[in-house]
Amino acid sequence: MAKVKCPVCGGLVEVDDDALPGELVEHDCGVVLEVHRGPNGSITLKPFEGVEEDWGE
Amino acid sequence: MPRVAMLYDVARLEEKMLAAELRGRAELELVHLPSQPLRLGEPPGGGVDAALVRAISLYRAVSSAAVAESWGAAVVNPPVPLMAAGDKLLTQALLERRGIPTPRALVAYTPEAAVEAAGELGYPVVFKPTVGSWGRLAALAGDGEAVRSIAEHREALGGPYKVHYLQEYVRKPGRDLRVICVGGRAVAAAYRVSPGGWLTNAARGARSIPARLDGEAEELAVGACEAVGVEVAGVDLVEDPERGYLVLEVNGVPEFKSLTSATGVNVAASIAEHVVWRARV
Ligand SMILES: Nc1ncnc2c1ncn2[C@@H]1O[C@H](COP(=O)(O)OP(=O)(O)O)[C@@H](O)[C@H]1O
Numbered sequence: 001m002a003k004v005k006c007p008v009c010g011g012l013v014e015v016d017d018d019a020l021p022g023e024l025v026e027h028d029c030g031v032v033l034e035v036h037r038g039p040n041g042s043i044t045l046k047p048f049e050g051v052e053e054d055w056g057e
Numbered sequence: 058m059p060r061v062a063m064l065y066d067v068a069r070l071e072e073k074m075l076a077a078e079l080r081g082r083a084e085l086e087l088v089h090l091p092s093q094p095l096r097l098g099e100p101p102g103g104g105v106d107a108a109l110v111r112a113i114s115l116y117r118a119v120s121s122a123a124v125a126e127s128w129g130a131a132v133v134n135p136p137v138p139l140m141a142a143g144d145k146l147l148t149q150a151l152l153e154r155r156g157i158p159t160p161r162a163l164v165a166y167t168p169e170a171a172v173e174a175a176g177e178l179g180y181p182v183v184f185k186p187t188v189g190s191w192g193r194l195a196a197l198a199g200d201g202e203a204v205r206s207i208a209e210h211r212e213a214l215g216g217p218y219k220v221h222y223l224q225e226y227v228r229k230p231g232r233d234l235r236v237i238c239v240g241g242r243a244v245a246a247a248y249r250v251s252p253g254g255w256l257t258n259a260a261r262g263a264r265s266i267p268a269r270l271d272g273e274a275e276e277l278a279v280g281a282c283e284a285v286g287v288e289v290a291g292v293d294l295v296e297d298p299e300r301g302y303l304v305l306e307v308n309g310v311p312e313f314k315s316l317t318s319a320t321g322v323n324v325a326a327s328i329a330e331h332v333v334w335r336a337r338v
Pocket residue numbers: 056057160183189190191192193195224225226227228229232233255256257258293295305306
């Protein structure tokens with residue numbers, strides 16, 4: 001588990017080491033965070049913007 | 058090893074399962090659409106044999122599929138079939154043409170014509186947007202006044218919502234049937250049983266229970282995929298008490314997590330196998 005800083009509240013968020021970019025992580029402060037990966041594979045988190053249309057079950 | 062790209066916007070459980078299955082079979086290039094530009098005619102990593110499109114957004118899916126075609130890759134699903142599957146009216150028109158049974162439907166372009174269409178179909182009438190899913194904005198209207206007001210609200214939303222697509226209400230037995238098709242074969246099916254109310258979407262709390270795939274459902278689902286041109290899809294069928302199965306829609310980027318846990322069928326593996334096969338041929 002990697003510990004990554006929440007861009008909204010600054011708290012630490014646990015993220016799976018093998019998380020894919022685009023994975024969503026919920027966090028205590030109520031925001032949904034999106035996993036991003038830098039060129040060296042480093043994990044950063046951004047608030048998730050949402051997507052509009054869909055193809056659900 | 059063939060090189061396969063997966064194009065997606067959110068890494069849901071489905072995308073994680075697909076990535077894991079693809080990794081065992083191909084060299085996987087993950088393309089998270091929000092984090093980078095795509096280059097027309099210039100494949101990532103110098104070349105891609107096949108691309109699997111998994112964007113939730115219809116327009117991201119169609120446009121990224123088109124870019125993947127410009128790379129010379131085999132694209133699952135290709136852009137035009139994705140568009141046809143993403144719009145329920147385009148889908149139903151293709152199904153009708155091929156003689157696949159569907160609920161009777163009318164299209165109207167003004168609130169007045171929508172009320173006339175509803176009167177012809179009888180009440181209650183299903184009034185759902187041509188695009189979208191999870192049962193979002195789908196309405197069951199009880200009378201002409203309701204139809205008029207829904208139509209007026211839709212016109213205020215604009216865009217595709219100004220096309221009024223009305224369907225007869227099928228008196229289904231509280232469930233629908235989701236069939237996952239891959240490469241011209243039905244690989245798994247589950248009933249989705251509504252917790253109450255007329256919508257049977259998993260995203261609305263419907264429970265998935267495994268269904269035996271009968272020959273008729275399989276033939277209709279596979280025929281629906283062929284009519285629309287998709288290689289991988291989730292086909293929704295409802296059972297009419299008199300006419301039997303009717304096809305409701307074809308999902309070109311299907312979710313399958315609740316179906317997978319209900320049936321135990323590894324849908325992600327079937328899809329990965331198909332994409333890798335397309336990368337080779
Ligand atoms: N004509 C209809 N008659 C009865 N039920 C319907 C009809 N159209 C849709 N439904 C119900 O609403 C649900 C959602 O409709 P569907 O066409 O699959 O759109 P989506 O899943 O994309 O929102 C279906 O699973 C079904 O239970």
